[in-house]
Amino acid sequence: MTLSKLRVGQRACIADVCGEDALVHRFSAMGLRVGREACLIRRSWLGGALQVRIGGTHLIMRRADADRITIQLPE
């Protein structure tokens, strides 16, 4: 399951970030890296951006990019 499939308010642990090195690097610098907990805060209209919270940081990202991030739901 990927980050974009989370329900609003749901939390999960990042299990994998797939993409070229530069992208993984950049995501990692913004807090999107394996092992961190992500929480979906809201979705924008018409398949638009997502708002995600990682620790104390709120990020906005495109749904397609959120699809590169595989998550593991807590048991």
Place this chain on the structure above:
Amino acid sequence: MRRIALLGMPNTGKSTFFNRLTGASARVGNWPGVTVDLLAAKVLLGAEMVEVVDLPGIYDLHGFSDDEAVVRRFFENNPADLVCVILNSTQLDNQLALALQIRDLGLETVVLLNMADEADKLGIRIDTDTLSDRLGCPVAMISAKRGHGFPQAKDILARRLHEAQPVTLDALRRDMEANAAVTDRAEALVGETVRMPSVLVRKITERLDRLLLHPVLGLPLFFLAMFLVFQAVYTLGTPIQEGVAWLLGGFKHLALQPLQPLLPHLVYGLLVDGLYDGLGTVASFVPVIILFFFMMALVEDTGYLSRAAFLTDSLMARFGLDGRGFVMLLMGFGCNVPALMGTRIMRSRPLRLLTMLIIPFSLCSARLQVFLFLTTAMFTPRQAPLVLFSLYMVSFAAAFGSAFLVRGRLHSTEPFVMELPPYRMPTVRHVFLRGWHEVHHFLRRATNFIVLGVTLVWVLTHFPQAATPGGPGTLAGMLGHWLEPVLHPIGIGAQMAVILVFGFVAKEIVLGSLVAMTGLSGAALTQYLGHQMDWVQAYSFMLFVLLYTPCLSTVATMRSESRSLAFTTFSVLWALGLAWIVSFGFYQALRLLGY
């Protein structure tokens, strides 16, 4: 002179700290190895004058964006005696790695944990002693915006700089290549020194966002907010502008006109009818511009612009752009030049070029000045704000339309991820400083161009001396005559054609040129224009001014930022072509309809 470099991620308040440290004295400078301009200022720190450089905000010292490369090249080519790393206290879990990267380079460092007040409110506790111990450098909590802890931070910087050893660039260049993974170390360090509540609740922000980022209401609310900003600038600015014009007119009447018999005819003409009236007309609009910049600084400071990116991204995606591009477009409403430079945060070249292509269509403050004058001159007070608003709409339409047409050639796969900061209450001081900074740049850029441009227009419209000033026999008249075949179909006469030629240099010149050319100002000029053009011609003229190349500074910035002459040429020609086609379509259609 020894040098301190300020480094931090975007949205950490680094520039706020820089402004507080340096006052409004910052200058743009060139740096070895770095192709872009960086802000720097000289400050008295302790007993020593030091130079403070504000580096671009970056996420990762070893990242791949242009800004990140700029920072690396800066460190490799310019010895920094001390690096002041500014981190957001509420986001140490993400930001501490940057401080570790700097420590790994062996640079002398001071770490400032900014937004201490916010961290406190959120219940975040940071053990600065242990953190300082582990990092091997001083760590202090501050609030750059409110000034808490600022004197202490200054002392620490002074002391640390005093003890700092000179840097050897060779060793640094070697270390720069060793790209050590720091995230694990950073995480361990955060675990040891930072206590965060398990759930960070941003109560006020969350409540506001529920409304302002509402799936349906969000976008209309955003456009309403923007409309109110422009409306406020217009309603507040117009009386001030009239006041300034009245003062300048009074001064001319009392102090300058008595000089007329004393000075040679030509000298008086150039100095008073040309330069004074020309500059005066431009100057009377400066309060409106200042107001505009303050409003923009206010909107930017609250954190609402990031919301705009969130709201507009899905729309922008259809045009091959992203939400950041929309924010840049909005910044362009102040001035296109910083907006063009702002695209550096985009890593993908096609995306960056596409965004740079559309920014010049943003109705910048210099064009606003021209439109304020013309709408007031040609339309009733009830119509004028609506006409102005329609020009803003055309500005958006031209930007999006262009992106839509070109996006196939500039396709990008860059991910869109950006931070959404909490809403923040802007402080008067900060808004004032930011606004002042923009105004200062505008005035400096404008005055040189205006003085030169106005003088040149005056000369062109008054020589050869035998001809009637501004008439067809002058140099300007001839120039206008040559351009007539191109500009006649869009309703622009020979006189206004010359203005357009000068407007290519900078839109700030347009009004001054009009004054210098006609020898009229104030109400007389308004009346004269009313006789020269009808509203259809005036609107066609404004459309052309809106869409063709904003100014030479924009072209120069485009060239240096894109590093491509071909792209810059394309952008200039595209804008010129679009301007002509739109004006032509509008003018001919309305004439056909019988207006």
